[in-house]
Structures are given as C-alpha cells and as structure tokens.
Amino acid sequence: MTEYTEAATVGIGIFGSGRIGQVHAANVALNPGSTLLWVCDPRLDAATELAQKYGARATDNPNDVLSDPAVQAVLVGSSTPTHMDLTVQSVRAGKRVLCEKPLDLELDVIDAARADAGPDIEHVMVGFNRRFDPNVAEVHRRVEAGEIGQLEQLTIISRDPTPPPGEYLAVSGGMFRDMTIHDFDMARFFLGEITSVYATGSALFSDDARAVGDVDSASLILTNAAGVQCQIINSRHCGYGYDQRLEAFGSLGSLRVGNQRDTTVVFDGASATDVKNPIQNFFLERYAAAYQIELQHFLTSIASGVAPSPSFEDGREAVVCALAAQRSLSEGRVVALSEFGL
Amino acid sequence: MTEYTEAATVGIGIFGSGRIGQVHAANVALNPGSTLLWVCDPRLDAATELAQKYGARATDNPNDVLSDPAVQAVLVGSSTPTHMDLTVQSVRAGKRVLCEKPLDLELDVIDAARADAGPDIEHVMVGFNRRFDPNVAEVHRRVEAGEIGQLEQLTIISRDPTPPPGEYLAVSGGMFRDMTIHDFDMARFFLGEITSVYATGSALFSDDARAVGDVDSASLILTNAAGVQCQIINSRHCGYGYDQRLEAFGSLGSLRVGNQRDTTVVFDGASATDVKNPIQNFFLERYAAAYQIELQHFLTSIASGVAPSPSFEDGREAVVCALAAQRSLSEGRVVALSEFGL
Amino acid sequence: MTEYTEAATVGIGIFGSGRIGQVHAANVALNPGSTLLWVCDPRLDAATELAQKYGARATDNPNDVLSDPAVQAVLVGSSTPTHMDLTVQSVRAGKRVLCEKPLDLELDVIDAARADAGPDIEHVMVGFNRRFDPNVAEVHRRVEAGEIGQLEQLTIISRDPTPPPGEYLAVSGGMFRDMTIHDFDMARFFLGEITSVYATGSALFSDDARAVGDVDSASLILTNAAGVQCQIINSRHCGYGYDQRLEAFGSLGSLRVGNQRDTTVVFDGASATDVKNPIQNFFLERYAAAYQIELQHFLTSIASGVAPSPSFEDGREAVVCALAAQRSLSEGRVVALSEFGL
Amino acid sequence: MTEYTEAATVGIGIFGSGRIGQVHAANVALNPGSTLLWVCDPRLDAATELAQKYGARATDNPNDVLSDPAVQAVLVGSSTPTHMDLTVQSVRAGKRVLCEKPLDLELDVIDAARADAGPDIEHVMVGFNRRFDPNVAEVHRRVEAGEIGQLEQLTIISRDPTPPPGEYLAVSGGMFRDMTIHDFDMARFFLGEITSVYATGSALFSDDARAVGDVDSASLILTNAAGVQCQIINSRHCGYGYDQRLEAFGSLGSLRVGNQRDTTVVFDGASATDVKNPIQNFFLERYAAAYQIELQHFLTSIASGVAPSPSFEDGREAVVCALAAQRSLSEGRVVALSEFGL
The missing domain is CATH 3.30.360.10 (Dihydrodipicolinate Reductase; domain 2)
Structure with missing residues (x-):
C-alpha cells in the first residue's frame, strides 16, 4: 500500500487526537499530497495511539511540532479554548493552519489572536467542512x-x-x-x-x-x-x-x-x-x-499561495x-x- | 344538485349492474352530457337497486332498452359470454355501444359478431379504460x-x-x-x-x-x-x-x-x-x-360522428x-x- | 344528472359570486346534502350568471336571501369588509354561517360582530379550508x-x-x-x-x-x-x-x-x-x-347541532x-x- | 501515506493492464491486506505504466509472476480468450485466482480448464462484482x-x-x-x-x-x-x-x-x-x-481457506x-x- 510519487508532500502536525483529530489523521494519510508527521495532545497516550496508526510521532508538547521544520502545516483540532493560542503560535512559527470551529467562544479572544498573529492570519483556514x-x-x-x-x-x-x-x-x-x-x-x-x-x-x-x-x-x-x-x-x-x-x-x-x-x-x-x-x-x-475535500482545498491553498476559504474572518x-x-x-x-x- | 343546461344529453342504457355497471352508472349520472335511462340485468332486483339510485328504469329484458328511442347509446357491462350478442343487437337497433373487455373469450364468436353487426361496428368502442x-x-x-x-x-x-x-x-x-x-x-x-x-x-x-x-x-x-x-x-x-x-x-x-x-x-x-x-x-x-374520461370520449365520439378509439378491432x-x-x-x-x- | 334521495337537503344562499363563491356554488351543487337557492352579489349580473348555472335565484339584496325560510345556511364569500356585517345579519336571521377568511382586517370589528351576534356565534364556521x-x-x-x-x-x-x-x-x-x-x-x-x-x-x-x-x-x-x-x-x-x-x-x-x-x-x-x-x-x-370536505363538515355540523370547527374564535x-x-x-x-x- | 501494520499482506499479481486491471491495481494498493507485486501484460509498456504507479514490477511473461513465491494470488483481467489458460497455470502454480467474467466464450474451453486445474478450482473466484x-x-x-x-x-x-x-x-x-x-x-x-x-x-x-x-x-x-x-x-x-x-x-x-x-x-x-x-x-x-468489497472477499477467502463465492462453477x-x-x-x-x- 505504497504510492510512489515524485511530488513533495506537505508535512502535517495535528493538535488534538479526539474525534476530529482522528478524521483529519486518516485523511492526511489517505491524501497523496500530505504526510502525517506529528500528533500532539495533552493526553500523551491518546496522541501516541493515533500517531502509531499512521507512522507519525506523538507528543504532548506543541513546541515539538512547531519547531520541526518538516512540518509545513498544522490542523488544530484540540479543545475550543486552545484554538486561538495554538493558531497564533503556529502562524508565528511559519506554519499554515487549518483551525476547527468555533475559533473561540469569545470575540475578544479571537480579536486578540488576530492582532497577535499579524498579516499571515489570512492564510489561516477555518474548518467549516460543510x-x-x-x-x-x-x-x-x-x-x-x-x-x-x-x-x-x-x-x-x-x-x-x-x-x-x-x-x-x-x-x-x-x-x-x-x-x-x-x-x-x-x-x-x-x-x-x-x-x-x-x-x-x-x-x-x-x-x-x-x-x-x-x-x-x-x-x-x-x-x-x-x-x-x-x-x-x-x-x-x-x-x-x-x-x-x-x-x-x-x-x-x-x-x-x-x-x-x-x-x-x-x-x-x-x-x-x-x-x-x-x-x-x-x-x-x-x-x-466534505472533510477530505476540505483538506485538499487546504493543501491546494498552501501549494498555490492563494489564501484559503473559509478564512479566519469567516470564522470570526x-x-x-x-x-x-x-x-x-x-x-x-x-x-x-x-x-x-x- | 341539478345542473340546468340547454344542451341535449345522450340517453344511456346499461347492461349489467355489477361492479363495472355501477361505475358506469355513477359516471353517466355525473356527466352533464349523459342521462341514465335504463339498467338491464337478468337479476332484476340488482338492476332495480342500481336504477333507483339514479332515477332510471330497471328491466331484465334487453328489448326494453333497445326499443326505447330515447336510448341513444348502451354500455355493455354484463358477463363476458353475453358481450357479443348484446353488442350485435344494440348495433342493429341503431345504438352506439361501449363494450367491456374482453369482447369474448373466443375469436370465432368475435368474428361472427363483426360479420353480423355490419359496417356500424366501427362505432363500437371497447372499454380499455387504461x-x-x-x-x-x-x-x-x-x-x-x-x-x-x-x-x-x-x-x-x-x-x-x-x-x-x-x-x-x-x-x-x-x-x-x-x-x-x-x-x-x-x-x-x-x-x-x-x-x-x-x-x-x-x-x-x-x-x-x-x-x-x-x-x-x-x-x-x-x-x-x-x-x-x-x-x-x-x-x-x-x-x-x-x-x-x-x-x-x-x-x-x-x-x-x-x-x-x-x-x-x-x-x-x-x-x-x-x-x-x-x-x-x-x-x-x-x-x-380513467373511467370518467373514457365515458366522455364515448360521448364525444357520438356527438362528432367520429369513430371511437379503442375500436372493436382493438378489442379483437x-x-x-x-x-x-x-x-x-x-x-x-x-x-x-x-x-x-x- | 339527477340523484333521487329521500333525505332533506340543506338550502344554501351564497354571498359573493367571485372566485370563492364559484367554488362553493359548484360544491353545493355537487353535494347531495345541499341545494343552492340564492346567489347574492352587489354586481347583479355576476350573481345571475352564477345562479343560472346551478338553477338558483340571483339578487343584489341580502334580505332576499335572509328572509327566505328555505335558506338554512349561508356561505359568506363576499369582499372582506362585508364579512362581519353579513355574518351578524345571517346569524340574527337564524341562519348557519360559513364565513371566509379573514373574518375582518380589524379586531374591533370582529369583536363588535361577536357581541352583536350573540351566543349563536358558536355555530359560525370560518373558511380555513386547509x-x-x-x-x-x-x-x-x-x-x-x-x-x-x-x-x-x-x-x-x-x-x-x-x-x-x-x-x-x-x-x-x-x-x-x-x-x-x-x-x-x-x-x-x-x-x-x-x-x-x-x-x-x-x-x-x-x-x-x-x-x-x-x-x-x-x-x-x-x-x-x-x-x-x-x-x-x-x-x-x-x-x-x-x-x-x-x-x-x-x-x-x-x-x-x-x-x-x-x-x-x-x-x-x-x-x-x-x-x-x-x-x-x-x-x-x-x-x-379541501373545499368539498369543508362544506361537508359544515353540513354535518348543521345536521348534528354540534358546533363547527374551525370556529369564529379560530378566525379571530x-x-x-x-x-x-x-x-x-x-x-x-x-x-x-x-x-x-x- | 504509509500504514504501519504487523499483519502480513497478500502479494498480488495482476494479468492485464486494461480498464479492469487498473481498477484492481488501485484497489489492491488501497487495501491494507494486499500488496501489488506484478503487472503482466503482453503490451509491456502498458504493464510498466500501471506497475510504476503502485511500485510494482512489470512483465510480459506470465511465468515471472507465477514463479515468484511472494505472489500468493493473481487477478486475471486479461482478454477473455486468455482467461482459462492463465487461470489453469496460476492454479497449478499454487496461486489463488480471481478471474474476470466471462470465464470463456466456449463451454468446452471452460470444462477443459476445470479438468486441467484439478480440485483447487474450488478456490477460483469469478469476478461477478455486482x-x-x-x-x-x-x-x-x-x-x-x-x-x-x-x-x-x-x-x-x-x-x-x-x-x-x-x-x-x-x-x-x-x-x-x-x-x-x-x-x-x-x-x-x-x-x-x-x-x-x-x-x-x-x-x-x-x-x-x-x-x-x-x-x-x-x-x-x-x-x-x-x-x-x-x-x-x-x-x-x-x-x-x-x-x-x-x-x-x-x-x-x-x-x-x-x-x-x-x-x-x-x-x-x-x-x-x-x-x-x-x-x-x-x-x-x-x-x-463493489470492486473494493469483491477484492476484500477474495482476500478474506484466502486468509480463511473457505472457498470464495461466486465460484468457478458460478462462472460456468x-x-x-x-x-x-x-x-x-x-x-x-x-x-x-x-x-x-x-
């Protein structure tokens, strides 16, 4: 079950190994344009279980993911209160981000994140899969x-x-x-x-x-x-x-x-x-x-440099x-x- | 429940007061272009019951129907073995005929009827209601x-x-x-x-x-x-x-x-x-x-003189x-x- | 097209010969339990045209309808501003009433009519055909x-x-x-x-x-x-x-x-x-x-003496x-x- | 896109690189229980193109496939006249076979193949995907x-x-x-x-x-x-x-x-x-x-030793x-x- 392809694939880290993290992990593994590198979850055993399934590494420390230069993009599927912090950190680390909905429950948290992330916020995609x-x-x-x-x-x-x-x-x-x-x-x-x-x-x-x-x-x-x-x-x-x-x-x-x-x-x-x-x-x-096509859109936006849609503003x-x-x-x-x- | 209309309606006699005779009787009563005059059935009580419902006369003798000059058309809904005989008699009496299917079980009976009825057979309609x-x-x-x-x-x-x-x-x-x-x-x-x-x-x-x-x-x-x-x-x-x-x-x-x-x-x-x-x-x-529209087609063919369809030949x-x-x-x-x- | 029946039918007067009046007139004629006696419309020619179609009498004076003892019930299908006045008059004249929707555009007019009509208002049905x-x-x-x-x-x-x-x-x-x-x-x-x-x-x-x-x-x-x-x-x-x-x-x-x-x-x-x-x-x-069954419900409520539904209160x-x-x-x-x- | 699994997968050779061969190749690659090893086609370039896509080897000589001990099973998707010969050779070489329909156009060819293949014919599955x-x-x-x-x-x-x-x-x-x-x-x-x-x-x-x-x-x-x-x-x-x-x-x-x-x-x-x-x-x-589930059934029959269905006899x-x-x-x-x- 190996597909040989010359094209470089996008290295992916996933935050969160719950239900949505599992969906994303499977789709990343299935998509020839992406490779799952990291699964990060405060519950390390859950991260490990999911990571092993797809030959990725597990951690409970986001820095392990963000400091890995092979990671080009992250999928934020952790609990809602952590969405904005992980998004901002990831943007600052130069990663492309697909963040699950809702961005946050509070508007001021979202607005602060937008300010902190700077102009690269336009490359943050929000996971409105429908x-x-x-x-x-x-x-x-x-x-x-x-x-x-x-x-x-x-x-x-x-x-x-x-x-x-x-x-x-x-x-x-x-x-x-x-x-x-x-x-x-x-x-x-x-x-x-x-x-x-x-x-x-x-x-x-x-x-x-x-x-x-x-x-x-x-x-x-x-x-x-x-x-x-x-x-x-x-x-x-x-x-x-x-x-x-x-x-x-x-x-x-x-x-x-x-x-x-x-x-x-x-x-x-x-x-x-x-x-x-x-x-x-x-x-x-x-x-x-929808989840598979959403991932493909995200990967395509990375490859093309065109800002993804739905955007952070759509999420807000x-x-x-x-x-x-x-x-x-x-x-x-x-x-x-x-x-x-x- | 009286509809006043100047147009002459077609006087109708029905042979057979069974299930299909009852359908025809109700439709004749409902259609402003037709009036039910006779119901004829060897079971006189059944004929009477149906006739009374629509203010028509009942008989067990087909000649009563065929000799009534007010009867312009007949609906043959009696048992199959009587279809051809009643059709031939009615055609010879100058009546228009709508005969139920099948015309007869035997082809030679049908062909003999066709020969006996003469050219007016083309005005006989067969009851393929579908x-x-x-x-x-x-x-x-x-x-x-x-x-x-x-x-x-x-x-x-x-x-x-x-x-x-x-x-x-x-x-x-x-x-x-x-x-x-x-x-x-x-x-x-x-x-x-x-x-x-x-x-x-x-x-x-x-x-x-x-x-x-x-x-x-x-x-x-x-x-x-x-x-x-x-x-x-x-x-x-x-x-x-x-x-x-x-x-x-x-x-x-x-x-x-x-x-x-x-x-x-x-x-x-x-x-x-x-x-x-x-x-x-x-x-x-x-x-x-379908039964109502079939009757209307029959009445229209009588009024226009155009031979009805499905025809006796279709029935054969x-x-x-x-x-x-x-x-x-x-x-x-x-x-x-x-x-x-x- | 005459149905012979022993049962007494309900004599009906219709106010209004417009679209809805025409529907009611046809249904009254079709229903064996009702007979159309009057069509009343300020446009006498319209009333006459509709009345003739069903062998009824025409007038532009509501009193002709309300003073006719053969009229047991009226259908109020005139223009909305006349609904309450005709309903009250009809109730006072001892008629059963089926009044079209809306009863009136103004609540005070409806409430005044309710007061004027007295307890027989409970036998007024409102024409919510759906x-x-x-x-x-x-x-x-x-x-x-x-x-x-x-x-x-x-x-x-x-x-x-x-x-x-x-x-x-x-x-x-x-x-x-x-x-x-x-x-x-x-x-x-x-x-x-x-x-x-x-x-x-x-x-x-x-x-x-x-x-x-x-x-x-x-x-x-x-x-x-x-x-x-x-x-x-x-x-x-x-x-x-x-x-x-x-x-x-x-x-x-x-x-x-x-x-x-x-x-x-x-x-x-x-x-x-x-x-x-x-x-x-x-x-x-x-x-x-729906209109046919509505009429039947109205006729049944008259025969049984049970108040009809939807009621005047429903209309209000x-x-x-x-x-x-x-x-x-x-x-x-x-x-x-x-x-x-x- | 690598799935790490301890379970041994079934090594597969495919005969025929046409439309159906391509479907099978993709499904074999997708199924974690199978690995595509060979694509064999008289048109070597076609075999090569398909084989490369999934990291398999290509040949125009069936013996290369049949003599490879890593090949446990073959999918016969070549032209109809070659079905029986390749099936018999494969059975004799100890391979499990999924053969496309029809087995052959002629009954005597099928019967001869049945005789030649011996009792292991019961492990031949025919590709009635529906x-x-x-x-x-x-x-x-x-x-x-x-x-x-x-x-x-x-x-x-x-x-x-x-x-x-x-x-x-x-x-x-x-x-x-x-x-x-x-x-x-x-x-x-x-x-x-x-x-x-x-x-x-x-x-x-x-x-x-x-x-x-x-x-x-x-x-x-x-x-x-x-x-x-x-x-x-x-x-x-x-x-x-x-x-x-x-x-x-x-x-x-x-x-x-x-x-x-x-x-x-x-x-x-x-x-x-x-x-x-x-x-x-x-x-x-x-x-x-259907094609994916068919392949899974074939793989399961190999693992369990239970004869697959539809069988060679079904094909006949x-x-x-x-x-x-x-x-x-x-x-x-x-x-x-x-x-x-x-």
Whole structure:
C-alpha cells in the first residue's frame, strides 16, 4: 500500500487526537499530497495511539511540532479554548493552519489572536467542512450560476441525532456557538454578510440543556442588507438520524440538498411503500467526503499561495452571528450585527 | 344538485349492474352530457337497486332498452359470454355501444359478431379504460411527441391486489384473456401491431389457479414488426396493493407511470424514512378518472360522428394476443400472430 | 344528472359570486346534502350568471336571501369588509354561517360582530379550508395519535405562484392578514394557542408591494406556551407553482405534506432524471378536495347541532396572530399575544 | 501515506493492464491486506505504466509472476480468450485466482480448464462484482431474511450508456455472453439454478451490432425449477446513463435497487420539478464500492481457506445461461438448461 510519487508532500502536525483529530489523521494519510508527521495532545497516550496508526510521532508538547521544520502545516483540532493560542503560535512559527470551529467562544479572544498573529492570519483556514460537502457545494455553484435567479430565501434544517452529554453542554458555549455555528457559516456562504439575527429557542426535551440554561430546539431568522432571509431550524435530537437539509429559493426556482442514505434500496409492503433506509446518522459519515475535500482545498491553498476559504474572518463572523443570536434570544428582539462593531 | 343546461344529453342504457355497471352508472349520472335511462340485468332486483339510485328504469329484458328511442347509446357491462350478442343487437337497433373487455373469450364468436353487426361496428368502442388514465395518456402523448426519441422497450407491470375467487377463475378464460388483456391493449397502444408473443407463467401461490390449470404469475415478451419489445409482468396478487406501472424506454430517455397514493404524506422515523402510504388498492379507485374520461370520449365520439378509439378491432386484437400467449405458454415457443390469420 | 334521495337537503344562499363563491356554488351543487337557492352579489349580473348555472335565484339584496325560510345556511364569500356585517345579519336571521377568511382586517370589528351576534356565534364556521385538505388532515391525525411523539417544531412553507394585482394589494390589509392568515390557522391547528410571534419580511421583487409598504417575502416564528416552535416561510411568488408544504417534527420522527402533481409521470433524460411535472399551480386545484370536505363538515355540523370547527374564535385568533406579526415586523421584536388582551 | 501494520499482506499479481486491471491495481494498493507485486501484460509498456504507479514490477511473461513465491494470488483481467489458460497455470502454480467474467466464450474451453486445474478450482473466484454492490447485497440479504416472503418475480434492468466499438462487438461473443452475463449471474444469485431461458432481441439502433449479427436490445425470461421468474431487460445504449436497476417481488412485498447519483441535489423550476442529476454514467463509478468489497472477499477467502463465492462453477453456469439464450433467440423457443447437460 505504497504510492510512489515524485511530488513533495506537505508535512502535517495535528493538535488534538479526539474525534476530529482522528478524521483529519486518516485523511492526511489517505491524501497523496500530505504526510502525517506529528500528533500532539495533552493526553500523551491518546496522541501516541493515533500517531502509531499512521507512522507519525506523538507528543504532548506543541513546541515539538512547531519547531520541526518538516512540518509545513498544522490542523488544530484540540479543545475550543486552545484554538486561538495554538493558531497564533503556529502562524508565528511559519506554519499554515487549518483551525476547527468555533475559533473561540469569545470575540475578544479571537480579536486578540488576530492582532497577535499579524498579516499571515489570512492564510489561516477555518474548518467549516460543510462548504465542501458535494451537495452543498453543488447547490452553491448552481445558485451562483443564476439557476434559480435571485436568491430570496434560504432554509437550513440541521438536527443532531442525540444531544451531547451534560458535561459537554456545560462548557459548549451554548447551542448557537456550538452547533448553530455551522449554520451561521452556511447562511454567510449563501447570503454574504448577515446584518440582523432573530433567535428563539426552548429546552423541550433535554434536562441537561435546561440545567445549564441552554436550549435544545431553536429557530432563527437571519437577513442580509438586501433583505434576503435565512431560516435556521435546529434540534439537539432527531428520531430519524442526522437531519441535514438545505433549500435555496430564488426568483426562478429552488435547489435542495436532501439527507443521505448508504444505499438506494426501497421497500414496498402492505402498510408502507417507497420505504427507504434510515439516513446517515453520524456527522463523520455524512460529511466524510466534505472533510477530505476540505483538506485538499487546504493543501491546494498552501501549494498555490492563494489564501484559503473559509478564512479566519469567516470564522470570526460566524461567532458574531452566534453572539447576536444569544442576545436576541435573551432580549426578545432583532439584533443588528452592527451592535458588535461591524 | 341539478345542473340546468340547454344542451341535449345522450340517453344511456346499461347492461349489467355489477361492479363495472355501477361505475358506469355513477359516471353517466355525473356527466352533464349523459342521462341514465335504463339498467338491464337478468337479476332484476340488482338492476332495480342500481336504477333507483339514479332515477332510471330497471328491466331484465334487453328489448326494453333497445326499443326505447330515447336510448341513444348502451354500455355493455354484463358477463363476458353475453358481450357479443348484446353488442350485435344494440348495433342493429341503431345504438352506439361501449363494450367491456374482453369482447369474448373466443375469436370465432368475435368474428361472427363483426360479420353480423355490419359496417356500424366501427362505432363500437371497447372499454380499455387504461388508455384514458391521465398518467398513461400523458406518457403516450409525450412518446408520440418524440420526447424519448424512438421507442425501443416498453415495460408494463400489472399486479392485482388479490386473486379472484376460484369459481370466477374457472370461467375466466385464463389469466391472459382475463387480466393480461389490458396489458395487451397497452402494448398495442404504444407499439402498434404486435407480431409475436412469448409467454411464460407459473402457479406459484394460488391453489385455485392451479386447480383449473391456470397460472397466477406470468412474464411475457411481445414484439412489433420493427423489433420494439414489450415486457409484461403480471401477478394475481401483490402485497402492497394494485401495482400498475409502465415504463417507456426510447433512444433519448424514459417516461414512467408510477403507482398512486391518496395523499402526499411522508414519514421519517428511526427504522425507515421517506415512508409513503400504501398505494391505491382497488382498480375502481386507481382508474376512477380513467373511467370518467373514457365515458366522455364515448360521448364525444357520438356527438362528432367520429369513430371511437379503442375500436372493436382493438378489442379483437387484444384477444388474439391473449390466444397467442396461451399457445406460447402451452407449446414453449414464440407464437407469431400471423398464425391467427393476421 | 339527477340523484333521487329521500333525505332533506340543506338550502344554501351564497354571498359573493367571485372566485370563492364559484367554488362553493359548484360544491353545493355537487353535494347531495345541499341545494343552492340564492346567489347574492352587489354586481347583479355576476350573481345571475352564477345562479343560472346551478338553477338558483340571483339578487343584489341580502334580505332576499335572509328572509327566505328555505335558506338554512349561508356561505359568506363576499369582499372582506362585508364579512362581519353579513355574518351578524345571517346569524340574527337564524341562519348557519360559513364565513371566509379573514373574518375582518380589524379586531374591533370582529369583536363588535361577536357581541352583536350573540351566543349563536358558536355555530359560525370560518373558511380555513386547509384543515380539510386530506394531506394536512392526515398529518394532523397522525400527530394527534402520537406517531411522532411530542410535537416540537412545525415548518410551514406557503408560497403563491404570482403576486396579486397592485390594486388588490392596496386593500389587502398586508401580507400577514391576507396570505399568512392561513398559516396562522395551520400553526394553531397543530400547536394550539400561540403565545408569541416574531416576523421579518422584505419587499424583494414586487414594486406593488413596496409601493403600499407591504412585504412580498416573509419569515415568521411562532411559539406556544410549551415552547413548541412554528416556522412560517412565505413568498408572494414562486417560480415552480403554488408551494404548499408542511412538516411536523416530533420527538420520534417527522411527518410531511408535499406538493401535488396531476400525474405520477416521471422522465429520465441525459441532463436530468426523475423529472416530475410542475406542481399544481392554483389554490382551487390544489385545495379542490379541501373545499368539498369543508362544506361537508359544515353540513354535518348543521345536521348534528354540534358546533363547527374551525370556529369564529379560530378566525379571530388568526387575525390576532396577523396583527401581532405586523407589530413584530414594524417594531423589530417578539410580540406576545397577551398584548392583544389574550 | 504509509500504514504501519504487523499483519502480513497478500502479494498480488495482476494479468492485464486494461480498464479492469487498473481498477484492481488501485484497489489492491488501497487495501491494507494486499500488496501489488506484478503487472503482466503482453503490451509491456502498458504493464510498466500501471506497475510504476503502485511500485510494482512489470512483465510480459506470465511465468515471472507465477514463479515468484511472494505472489500468493493473481487477478486475471486479461482478454477473455486468455482467461482459462492463465487461470489453469496460476492454479497449478499454487496461486489463488480471481478471474474476470466471462470465464470463456466456449463451454468446452471452460470444462477443459476445470479438468486441467484439478480440485483447487474450488478456490477460483469469478469476478461477478455486482454481487458485492452494497445495494444488491442488501436486497439479497433482506430477501434471504424473508422480508418479502417467497420470491416470485425478479426484474433486472441493465442498460449500458453507449455501445462498445464495432471491433469489440465483433469479438465479444454477442450481447448475451458479453453483457447479459452479469444479469445471468444476478438471476442465479437470487433464484438459484436456472432451468429454462427465453430470449428475444433486436438490433434497433446499432449498425455495428447488426453488421456482426448481434442484437443491441434484448428481453429475456428465466425460470428456476420452482417456477420463479426472472425478467432481464437489456440495451446497449441508454440516454440517461448507466441504467442498473433490480426489483425483487415476493409474496409479501418488493425490494428495489435504484440508480445512483453523486449528490442528493434536487431542482424545482417552472417546467419541471423534483429534478435530480444524471445518474452515474460509468460502471467503474457505479460499482466502485463493489470492486473494493469483491477484492476484500477474495482476500478474506484466502486468509480463511473457505472457498470464495461466486465460484468457478458460478462462472460456468452464467456462460451456460448465455449459450441457452443464444439458442433461444436463434430458434425462437424456450431452451431448457438440461440441453447443456445440466
């Protein structure tokens, strides 16, 4: 299982050996344009386990990664509070960075990082993988090509199969910064700059969410300066799996992304017909291709020198949307993003 | 519930007060262009019950209907062995005739009727209602318009929900003349004249069918002179309802008729998604519109004087196909329709 | 086309011979339980034309209808500002009333009518036909039966094919009272009493809407006391027809109503596959069955003496929702229905 | 891109560097359980090009492969006339063999090879990849589990996007041995032993097919001893792509495999709604997963010592079906497989 190629590959270090770190590690190993060199995690045994799987080295010290000249780029998949510090250190060490979402829960931390990192911040990419989902990417391309005329309304349905554990909820920053953050980026991907956010939410089923003052079900309306509307519908649970749909409505028609299944098999029986299988139930399965294409985009941006997209600024704006949504929910009013100095 | 209209309506007599007679009676009553005058059935009480429902007269004597000058047209929905006799009598009495399928089980009876009826036979319409189903009619129109290029293969799936009772099977003339007869007409509707028939069949589940030497599951291949192929797939039962599909494949694409449901409701749950309701389970429900449009076509042909379609000849040709299929099944070979003197 | 029946039918008078009056007239004529006696319209020629079609009498004087003892019930399908006056007069004359939506644009007019009509107001039915659509009714029934567990989110998409003329928009009372009124009733049908309304809207394409200060695209979020959320998505135009969808999401699954087509025909070609026909483009076609079943419900409530549903109060509450939405839109905040004295 | 693993991998040699050889080479490289050692092709430059891509050695001499003790297994993807000779040589050299379909065009060649290879023939696997397609495998598993009751009818639709070049058609052995061979195996996969074959076919559009006396459109009916029927519908072209469908109808319901698309995107517009993208157009794309799973099955059979499936006998039986179909077409009759000594 060796692919012989003359092309130089990009040496990669990964911060974080959790779920997303594991996805990235596998994709780095699979991609002929990248080589996994380091896995860094404060839990050294976890780092070691993941590193060994792909013939990389393990450490619990970020400096080992950042001081290795063979490392050209890092993937920051550690816990959220460490994102900005590792990003800044990596940029300063001359590394290209792909940082997971959200950049941070607090805007001032993000802004301080931006200041500290300097102009190379423009080469930091943020891990909004859904932009690279082939379904989403196709709808975006066709909307941009004018197939549905002028975009007027965008509906995003995004529901997780099951709520995260209570201990995670307590430090998640709330549903909007933790889960809706992806949908804010989708809204921005299609509508451009968001100017106002309306949010409502309730804790309908999760005692854990209620206990920490969070919601488990939310509905939001975002608008841009032109008055284009985006509805976001969220739930922390979903009886039929990982519900990920998107519908772009324009003056001439509509383009929709549906849920995915592993096979095309359909059943007809006495009490039900055209029965399809459950939808893909896990984000790593649903967005497997998206993560691979995201990595390829990152590698291509390194090779070409063209700044990657979504950018650090995209990551920051999504957090602003989340903060605006939180304010809207608590104050029961529309919140203009200009309140956040934009 | 009275509609006032100046236009003269067509006075109608119906032979047969069974299932199909009841459908016709209701449609005649509903159609502003027709008035039900007589219901005739050897079972006078059945005739009376149906006649009273629509303010018509009942009789067990066909002459009462045929001698009434107000009767312009008759619908022959009596038992198959009476079709030809009543048709001939009606034509001779100067009535327009819509005769149910099959015209008769035997070709010589049909041919004798044709000879007896004289040239007015061209005004006899045969009740192949499926030609008037809006789905089938649309596919036919679009195929004729060239939307799929040259027609190359036609697939007809036709399955009844449950087999008829054993006593009916015994006198039905066999699956091909009783049930497949509709599909033979569909094949001719799309392919024109059929030149050869291949048939295979088995009694897979019905002891009744087996007992009378009939099959309950059949597969047939018909071709026309140009080599266009038609597959017919039949079953006397179907666990998910009345399966009525058709697919026209041409050099440029395909047009398909699917099964119908009463609502568009779809369910998503843990073990199954995109679940639709059972399909319409009964031919009177599935083809309700077809029967109404068929009647309208008959009334229009009377008003215009243009010979109706499907014609008596269409009815005869479908029977020839059925006889050829029977011969093919029993002799294990392709049967050319020319063997029947065509 | 006469149906002979012993049962007494309900004598009906119709106020208004416009689009909806014509629908009602046809359905009254079709229903064996009702007889159309009068059509009343200030435009006497229009009343006469419609009345003649069904053998009824025409007048421009409501008293002719209300003083006729054969008239048991009236259908109020006249222009909105006349709804309450005709309803009150009819109730006082001892007639049963089915009044079109909205009851009135102003809450005080509705409340005055309620006071004037007295206790028989409970027999006034309001014409929210969508409750009787077989698709909606089935989803409602299955939600009530617990098939999706606890209802948590309801999404209603409701888009008209094309905007009404400018002169109509000017007197329509605005999108929320004119068009969204149906969706408010749908929300109440599923969620029960609404407690808060959020609305946003823009005039994205209609100069007529902009000229009268109205919106043509709107997104709303309603909640009930339990925190169940309802998203409403509206547009005054839709490139692919009359978009009428509804999705009920509960703790165990989801039930959806899709758009309807006249046939099941599907096309496969080189550049597109599984292509279906345009959806039904006109509300009278899309909701044809709903109007018939609505009338039947009204007739049954008359026969049984059981108060009809949706009731006058349902009609009033939908107007309150609309007024709350208008206030939300203009003030940029969540509006509690308690602000309207509920 | 190196995966470190302690497990020994299976050394593989590939005969043939054409389209299928390239697929196998990529999958062998991708699978951690196998290592590509040799590519052998009479066109040495082609062998070299493919071998270099995966760090393997190239040769035009089969003995180089067969005498290498590191080669445990071979994949025979060379031209059809060489299949049996290479298979026999490989078996005699102690190698495990996965041989592409058809084994050979002639039954006597296959039977001679069987005799020559000796008892180790039971470890020869034949490359009927469709059995491993996740869609087909799921339907097969659910049919076996009794989900649709007793299987009664199986419908296979199999159409290529475009006909092969004329020079290929001339040596292909005819449509039944070249293309339908896959469908014969599908029929056997679901129905078990086939007892009779009916075939009809026409050259409707391909002058090349007509020139060599072949057909381009075919319809077949196969039955097993229990009377279960299998319809096969073939075309050498298809305007909407690579049409690969299968429908299993049983006493309780139906299970269907549909065509695959790269995304779930759907478009609604003025003239067409629910529009999906073209289906996957190429067999390597449509069956990409099938080829990978097939290889895995082969590797697992080597590791476990359990004879692989589909077996050499399965390969032989599919050829018998094809020969029976040819005889049926030329003689216009049902052909019992017992005519071939079964």
